[in-house]
Amino acid sequence: xxxxxxxxxxxxxxxxLADGSRIGVYTLKSADVEAxxxxxxxxxxxxxTKDSDGKMGDIVLGHNSxxxxxxxxxxxxxxxxxxxxxxxxxxxxxxxxEAYQITVNNGPNSLHGGVEGFDRRVWTAKEIRNxxxxxxxxxxxxxxxxxxxxxxxxxxxxxxxxxxxxxATTDNPTVIxxxxxxxxxxxxxxxxxxxxxxxxxxxxxxxxxxxxxIPTGELAPVAGTPFDFTQPTVIGSCIDTTNEQLKLAxxxxxxxxxxxxxxxxxxxxxxxxxxxxxxxxxxxxxxxxQFYTGNFLDxxxxxxxxxxxxxxxxxxxxxxxxxxxxNHPNFPSTELKPEQTYRSTTEFIxxxxx
Numbered sequence: 308x309x310x311x312x313x314x315x316x317x318x319x320x321x322x323x324l325a326d327g328s329r330i331g332v333y334t335l336k337s338a339d340v341e342a343x344x345x346x347x348x349x350x351x352x353x354x355x356t357k358d359s360d361g362k363m364g365d366i367v368l369g370h371n372s373x374x375x376x377x378x379x380x381x382x383x384x385x386x387x388x389x390x391x392x393x394x395x396x397x398x399x400x401x402x403x404x405e406a407y408q409i410t411v412n413n414g415p416n417s418l419h420g421g422v423e424g425f426d427r428r429v430w431t432a433k434e435i436r437n438x439x440x441x442x443x444x445x446x447x448x449x450x451x452x453x454x455x456x457x458x459x460x461x462x463x464x465x466x467x468x469x470x471x472x473x474x475a476t477t478d479n480p481t482v483i484x485x486x487x488x489x490x491x492x493x494x495x496x497x498x499x500x501x502x503x504x505x506x507x508x509x510x511x512x513x514x515x516x517x518x519x520x521i522p523t524g525e526l527a528p529v530a531g532t533p534f535d536f537t538q539p540t541v542i543g544s545c546i547d548t549t550n551e552q553l554k555l556a557x558x559x560x561x562x563x564x565x566x567x568x569x570x571x572x573x574x575x576x577x578x579x580x581x582x583x584x585x586x587x588x589x590x591x592x593x594x595x596x597q598f599y600t601g602n603f604l605d606x607x608x609x610x611x612x613x614x615x616x617x618x619x620x621x622x623x624x625x626x627x628x629x630x631x632x633x634n635h636p637n638f639p640s641t642e643l644k645p646e647q648t649y650r651s652t653t654e655f656i657x658x659x660x661x
Contacts, residue, residue, distance in 0.1 A: 312465045314336055314437045314438070315336045316336075316438060316439065317333070318434065319333075319334065324377065325377075330347045331345070332345045332346070333432065333434070333462075335438055335463075335464040337466055339356070339357065339466055339657065340354065340356050340464060340466075340469065340657055342354045344441075344462050346441065347427075348383075348425065348426040349430045350369075350387065350426065351367060351385035351487065351489045352367075352369045352384075353365050353369060353496075354655075356467075356585060357585075357657075357659060358583040358585055359583065359659040360584075364496075365495065366492060366494075366496060367384075367385060367489050367496060368385075368489075368610055368616055369496070370610065370611060377427075379607070381426070382601075382604060383488040384488070384490060385487070386425070386426035386488050387425050387430075387460055387485060387486070387487055387488075388425065388485065388486050388487075389445075389458065389483070390424070390425065390445055390449070390450065390452050390481070391409075391483065391484045391633075391641070392420070392485055392486040392488075393484065393562070393597060393629075393630035394413060394417065394521055394630045395409065395631055396416055396519075396521045396634055397417075398421070399634075400633035400634055402453065402480055402633065403480050405453070407452070408451050409421050410422040410450045414519050416520075425458070425485075428443055430443045430460070431443070437463045438464055438470075441460045441461075442457070443458050444458075447478070447479065452482070453480065453481050454478055454480060454481035454645075455478045456643075457476050458473070460472070461473075467657045469656075469657075470653075470654045470655075471652065471653045471654070471655075472650075472651075473485045473649070474649060474650050474651075475643065475649040476649070477645055480642060480643070481642070482633050482641045483643045485649075486626055487625065487626075490601060490622065491622055491624070493578060493579075494582045494583050494585075496610060496614075497610060497611070498614075499620050500543075500620060501601070501621060501622045502541075502542050502546065503581065504541070504581075504622070505539045505540065505578070505579040505581065506536050506540055506577070507536055507537070507538065507539045507540070507577040508536035508575070508596065509575055510529065510536070510575075511528060511566060512526045512528055512564040513526075513534050513561050513564060514526060514564065514629055515561075516561060516630075520555065520556060521631050522629060522631050522638075526637075532550070533546070533552075533553060534552070534561065542600065543619075546558055556602060557602040559598050560602055561597065561598065562595045562627070563597075563598060564594065564629075565593070569593065570592050573591070574588070575589045575591045575593075575596045575626060575653075576588070576624045577589070586660055588655075589653065589655060590654040590656070591626035591652065591653045592650075592653075594639045596624055596626050597623065597624075597627055597630070599622065599623040599625065600619050600622055601622060604618050604619070604621065605617070626653045628641045
């Protein structure tokens with residue numbers, strides 16, 4: 308690693324919770340990128356990158372202090388979602404012949420860990436080389452999940468590459484699925500739409516859902532459907548077509564089955580914004596990615612620049628195991644045993660093109 312690729316790390320104050328907890332924010336800065344990570348929810352609160360003219364701009368949705376993250380609607384801006392990211396049907400699953408009921412917070416289902424997921428926790432943090440490591444201990448029975456889970460999330464910035472390394476251990480068998488829930492808008496935070504951006508997904512299958520957005524269990528080919536992003540495709544080109552799956556989710560809110568070998572870092576997605584020239588490339592070790600087009604943003608939340616966050620004003624690329632995996636034996640397993648260590652890596656790479 309050359310000295311030029313190193314980053315500076317600075318700790319600042321992001322506000323105080325109602326219980327008096329002080330929330331820190333770590334600023335990671337390289338020659339190409341500046342990222343801000345808050346200890347509340349281990350979340351990305353800002354990423355500044357260059358456009359094709361070299362002008363820096365913030366490209367993620369969020370707030371300037373911790374307060375707005377703690378009340379009102381919770382779209383999980385920038386947060387680490389867990390203990391189980393995405394949905395579990397009816398909040399129920401079986402593990403080692405035991406039945407478990409976790410908290411339900413999304414219609415009949417559990418979403419992103421339940422009522423008090425990892426996004427609503429204060430993580431302990433320490434500076435590391437080029438970044439920050441955040442740690443959370445989730446006790447046995449937390450939201451109904453078995454086992455005491457100790458989770459670590461490391462954000463490191465080198466050059467134009469923001470890397471997230473997740474790891475976790477447990478003292479009893481449990482399930483785990485961690486992801487980052489950043490909403491990107493490569494035209495700039497506050498821009499009203501991501502529909503003109505061009506997306507490529509390294510996936511030839513996806514997991515269709517039922518009326519409550521729980522996977523049916525099918526791994527369906529994307530060919531010939533609005534879910535085919537195997538070639539660069541304008542996001543808005545098919546989002547309003549007559550398609551039952553798009554109707555159910557009010558847009559894209561589905562899991563794609565990534566090509567290549569799970570566990571190996573490989574391309575997952577690429578987004579190009581013609582207006583700014585910015586490019587986001589996503590690499591991951593995970594078997595899937597949830598592509599979400601901000602369908603439930605309704606203008607009621609006001610962001611950092613004072614703009615209202617309206618429908619389709621941000622997109623998420625949540626690298627993950629598949630939703631509801633504990634209830635689908637044909638999906639990659641999300642079980643974690645005491646003798647194992649959960650590991651996952653995702654990289655966001657920022658560049659430009661004309």
